Amino acid sequence: MTGKEVLEKFGFYMENEPVSIYPFSPVYRIQTGDQNLVVKRTQKRPQPLVNYTTYLYKEGIKVVVPVKLKMDNPQTIGEETFVVYPFISGTVYTGKxxxxxxxxxxxxxxxxxxxxxxxxxxxxxxxxxxxxxxxxxxxxxxxxxxxxxxxxxxxxxxxxxxxxxxxxxxxxxxxxxxxxxxxxxxxxxxxxxxxxxxxxxxxxxxxxxxxxxxxxxxxxxxxxxxxxxxxxxxxxxxxxxxxxxxxxxxxxxxxxxxxxxxxxxxxxxxxxxxxxxxxxxxxxxxxxxxxxxxxxxxxxxxxxxx
CATH class of the missing domain: 3.90.1200.10 (Aminoglycoside phosphotransferase (APH), C-terminal lobe)
Incomplete structure (x- = not known):
């Protein structure tokens, strides 16, 4: 399944095939309205993960959790499971x-x-x-x-x-x-x-x-x-x-x-x-x-x- 087809399953439509921002697995950054999002692969059995990260988030841990969409998020597409997260802006680690x-x-x-x-x-x-x-x-x-x-x-x-x-x-x-x-x-x-x-x-x-x-x-x-x-x-x-x-x-x-x-x-x-x-x-x-x-x-x- 192409990246374009994966995005369409979440309601995001692209003219061209998206390019992954990560070289080792598909990670797609998309802009929709005022939202900056990331679509990536996740665990094949995602609900325990979502429950856990939501728990961490509610406890004040800065961790991404799935964004709310009209479609299921996460969802299994073909043999893989994908999730949509918010894109987090900031600076990267430099060893300080x-x-x-x-x-x-x-x-x-x-x-x-x-x-x-x-x-x-x-x-x-x-x-x-x-x-x-x-x-x-x-x-x-x-x-x-x-x-x-x-x-x-x-x-x-x-x-x-x-x-x-x-x-x-x-x-x-x-x-x-x-x-x-x-x-x-x-x-x-x-x-x-x-x-x-x-x-x-x-x-x-x-x-x-x-x-x-x-x-x-x-x-x-x-x-x-x-x-x-x-x-x-x-x-x-x-x-x-x-x-x-x-x-x-x-x-x-x-x-x-x-x-x-x-x-x-x-x-x-x-x-x-x-x-x-x-x-x-x-x-x-x-x-x-x-x-x-x-x-x-x-x-x-x-x-x-x-």
């Missing part, structure tokens, strides 16, 4: 200390508002089944991309490290870590500063261990963001993020104990496949980010929670 601190506050407040149970019936994180074969295949792809781009890599060491992480999955799954509802994928490219950060992409919402969500922010907050630094948070920046986060959240002793393993697991789940994809290697900034991620995997001692 205050931007980092405010982002940490936002994530902390979101986690604070999570019910103790999965009341909105979001999808449940259950990715604890990585295999050695998957690691071997991914490292082979990463090594190939690294060689092509003259990128310094020790593939044997990387494979050994990731294999160790695979062996710890079951223990992590059984640990009984505190869970939260969260929009997840909490990255700089999903925030607009108005001047406070406004979450413009909550569509990966999930019920997940709280420190997994925090680890993802540490590892990939600067991913795919032209105006962000081309590396992970520095220890000083991470301290700024945590300063904001901890205004709302007191982490448990269990979470502190499992933090290092959580970082490693999220690397396995989110970073390994990212580095195995050829597209991201084309940009120098992304290769620099990869280098900093590998360095953090080797030594994460500067990134404590306490």
């Amino acid at each position: 200390d205050n931007e980092i601190y405010e982002a940490g506050k936002l994530l902390g407040n979101i986690h604070r508002l999570s019910p103790a149970e999965n009341e909105f019936q979001l999808g449940v994180y259950d990715v604890y089944d990585f295999t050695i074969d998957e690691v071997v295949e991914s490292v082979e792809d990463i090594e190939k991309h690294a060689k092509y781009n003259n990128f310094k890599l020790n593939p044997e060491l990387l494979q050994e490290r990731l294999t160790q992480i695979v062996s710890r999955q079951e223990d992590l799954q059984r640990a009984g870590l505190p869970m939260v509802m969260t929009p997840h994928d909490f990255k700089a490219n999903n925030l607009i500063y108005t001047p406070d950060p406004y979450l413009i992409d909550p569509d990966n919402a999930v019920w997940i261990p709280r420190i997994f969500d925090l680890a993802l922010a540490l590892l990939l907050f600067h991913n795919e963001m032209k105006t962000a630094p081309d590396q992970v948070f520095t220890p000083k920046q991470w301290a700024q993020f945590l300063k904001g986060y901890k205004e709302y959240v007191n982490l448990s002793a269990l979470e502190l104990r499992y933090w290092e393993r959580a970082m490693e697991h999220v690397f396995l789940d989110e970073v390994m496949w990212l580095m195995a994809e050829v597209e991201d290697w084309e940009r120098v900034s992304q290769r620099k980010l990869f280098a900093s991620l590998l360095a953090l995997l080797e030594d994460n001692s500067a990134y404590k929670l306490g």
Whole structure:
């Protein structure tokens, strides 16, 4: 189905095929009357997501929620589900200390508002089944991309490290870590500063261990963001993020104990496949980010929670 056909399902008619404002998935910005809107893909089972984000919005969280239309919003079109959100105007993240601190506050407040149970019936994180074969295949792809781009890599060491992480999955799954509802994928490219950060992409919402969500922010907050630094948070920046986060959240002793393993697991789940994809290697900034991620995997001692 074309972008033009998708927009027509929501009552927006275009002469020409719309152009996505995001390179990795269809995101269409449209102007209709005095409304500036965005049409994008969302979860195939959207109602739990809508109920959750509406709850956050009513609690004062700056997060997009579906706009009211004459047609259903969201709606399933073909094999995909799309949603219409307001377009949020503001400035983008540039790595300033205050931007980092405010982002940490936002994530902390979101986690604070999570019910103790999965009341909105979001999808449940259950990715604890990585295999050695998957690691071997991914490292082979990463090594190939690294060689092509003259990128310094020790593939044997990387494979050994990731294999160790695979062996710890079951223990992590059984640990009984505190869970939260969260929009997840909490990255700089999903925030607009108005001047406070406004979450413009909550569509990966999930019920997940709280420190997994925090680890993802540490590892990939600067991913795919032209105006962000081309590396992970520095220890000083991470301290700024945590300063904001901890205004709302007191982490448990269990979470502190499992933090290092959580970082490693999220690397396995989110970073390994990212580095195995050829597209991201084309940009120098992304290769620099990869280098900093590998360095953090080797030594994460500067990134404590306490």
